[in-house]
Amino acid sequence: MLAKKTKLLGDLAERITVGYVGSMASEYVDKGIPFLRSLNIRPFFFDPSNLKYVTSKFHNKIKKSTLRPGDVAVVRTGSPGASCVIPDFLEEANCSDLVIIRCGEKLNPHFVSYYINSVTHSQIKGQLVGAIQKHFNIGSAKEIAFPDIDKPTQSKIAAVLSTFDAKIDCNNRINAELEAMAKTLYDYWFVQFEFPDASRKPYRSSSGKMVYNTTLKREIPGGWTDSNILAVADLFGGGTPTKKNTEYWNGDIPFFTPTDADGTIFKFSTADFITEEGLKGSSTKLFGKHTVFITARGSVGRLVLAGVDMAMNQSCYALRAKPGISQTFLFFLAKELIHHLQVKSSGSVFNSIVSNDIELTKLAIPTEDVIERFAAVVEPVFEKIANNTKENQQLAQLRDWLLPMLMNGQVTVV
Incomplete structure (x- = not known):
């Protein structure tokens, strides 16, 4: 159950646009401006592995798809609807195959990301378009029914949920x-x-x-x-x-x-x-x-x-x-x-x-004797990794259960 009053996300956000659309094969360089793709956006976190780069010249040429810290990036294809907040250390970046939500004065970006990942999954699935490969587009994002909650309350809810993500991140770093x-x-x-x-x-x-x-x-x-x-x-x-x-x-x-x-x-x-x-x-x-x-x-x-x-x-x-x-x-x-x-x-x-x-x-x-000796040392390490992974799954489930409770007032934030 969600907050009774809703507004369209497109009416609340400062801007909703899309990443660069076009061939990128010849544009990548070894060093330069970070260029994000869908594989860099995981639910709730930015994944820097396999990050690509483009020149400043190309970056300036496609300013429409520029990313700023605090933007919410949403995957269009592959795992449509997965989203995260662009972190502060990515001071300048660009992207392709992502929907970009610039939150503005009315929205807390972390709350928007939590909401899109945890609550609107069914909404997004219902708004996927495309005959061959399903994808999530600008129109789909603008039409998301978003809870009519003031920004200070959004920020409080996001702060509570972030404690779960902090523990998940800690476990991920340990792993x-x-x-x-x-x-x-x-x-x-x-x-x-x-x-x-x-x-x-x-x-x-x-x-x-x-x-x-x-x-x-x-x-x-x-x-x-x-x-x-x-x-x-x-x-x-x-x-x-x-x-x-x-x-x-x-x-x-x-x-x-x-x-x-x-x-x-x-x-x-x-x-x-x-x-x-x-x-x-x-x-x-x-x-x-x-x-x-x-x-x-x-x-x-x-x-x-x-x-x-x-x-x-x-x-x-x-x-x-x-x-x-x-x-x-x-x-x-x-x-x-x-x-x-x-x-x-x-x-x-x-x-x-x-x-x-x-x-x-x-x-x-x-x-086999060398393999056995290796296993004796490493298997306990892998057991710890497995336990941390299971704990993260439980924390994520609790976080996703708690979000609608916070939004509809069943649980309040002091």
Whole structure:
């Protein structure tokens, strides 16, 4: 239940416009003005990964799509309706494929972003336009029914909700540090070959036996082999139940797609869910906890560990660790695989992964005892990451439940 009185967002905002529309392939430079795309806008936060840049000349040429700190950016395609507030450190920026809301005197930008993300999801879905790829446009934004609440009250509500986001952000930063520590250890052990030897000394530096491998064209520790990732995992494809059968959808089984790969290691929920009938009526399978998903199309090369049993569409591959192989080792080995594929595709577009890419890429495969020792150190770290991720999901659900309660007066802010 929302506030009884509403106004159109277009009547309240100072300005609603859209990001640059046109080809960008030749405009990107290594350094310059930050240029945001839809993948940089996550619900409630700005994601700087894969950020592009343009020249000041091009930026000045497309002033209409300029972003300022405090603007609300809303994704038009892909995950339409996802929004965040442009942070203060982005003093000058531009964008494409985003709806830009300049809030002005009547709106608190954080409240607008909370509202769009948490409450208007169904409204936005009802206003998507476009026959081939659904997208959210300026007209859709202007027509959003927005609660008629004064700005001071908006600011108080936003301040309450921001405490949830502060804790979520803290957990995300902890997870990023824990992942970086685990990745550093993996590189030290399995790339530099400095895993502890029998005397607990770094193997390579302590004159551990190294053997030249003709396939990999480099030295690897004695006893290690060259093989593909399928030496330690089984590979599976996915599938999608037909949308024409409504009995296949909106069930209890999480259905993983590339859009669910949002940068977190673990995934406990997905945007879409299917039923048991949908699982049986399609080529997808139920993949168990700790399965490694690789996005093969769309956002190519992203990795996610299933936190619960879930199905998967045909735009991904699933790797299930073989008995005795740790999912933490498999996760980082898969990262190494993706790195090799990216290096191999240098100079061409890395826009898909096929099974041959996985099967034909040779890697240095260690002995099982080294994998076991690595798992003993890293699995507790991954368990902490998983717990933080679950807590974030609970905090987000509580935040989204609380917002309409605050707006309709059932909960008041002192």
